[in-house]
Amino acid sequence: MSLLSVENAAISGHNGMLFEDLSFSINEGGKLGLGGNNGCGKSTLLNAIAGETELSKGSIRKKKGLKIGYIAQSVPVHFENMTLRQVLEDAVPPQGLDYSQYKVDMALEARGAPSNICNRKMKLLSGGRVCRSRTLNVASGKEFT
Numbered sequence: 001m002s003l004l005s006v007e008n009a010a011i012s013g014h015n016g017m018l019f020e021d022l023s024f025s026i027n028e029g030g031k032l033g034l035g036g037n038n039g040c041g042k043s044t045l046l047n048a049i050a051g052e053t054e055l056s057k058g059s060i061r062k063k064k065g066l067k068i069g070y071i072a073q074s075v076p077v078h079f080e081n082m083t084l085r086q087v088l089e090d091a092v093p094p095q096g097l098d099y100s101q102y103k104v105d106m107a108l109e110a111r112g113a114p115s116n117i118c119n120r121k122m123k124l125l126s127g128g129r130v131c132r133s134r135t136l137n138v139a140s141g142k143e144f145t
Contacts, residue, residue: 002026022045048060083122085104
């Protein structure tokens with residue numbers, strides 16, 4: 001059984017159709033790669049799969065209980081003035097303050113985050129650092145929305 005199927009999908013953009021008649025499915029253990037020129041609809045398709053935007057036509061079916069982690073391309077405004085550490089602490093399920101802080105420290109260390117960036121505001125971090133911190137949030141089950 002497929003985890004996800006997209007059938008006859010189409011999305012129109014400001015300058016006409018981004019894509020149309022797009023169909024594919026992903027089975028358990030399957031992988032999908034997206035490639036294309038800037039503006040061809042890759043991110044828009046992923047937004048539709050995550051439920052952030054609607055298809056112009058077609059359908060997206062997900063296996064019941066399927067969870068989709070999603071990382072938007074920009075930092076939401078409500079995270080801009082939080083430090084990297086604060087964002088990650090928010091993502092860690094509370095199991096006692098000391099343990100949560102330990103988990104954040106381990107996550108930062110595992111991702112190779114230099115100690116001097118942990119207390120910088122998200123809006124001051126490089127795009128790569130922001131992306132890595134957001135990946136940790138999605139992996140923990142929390143999304144940036």
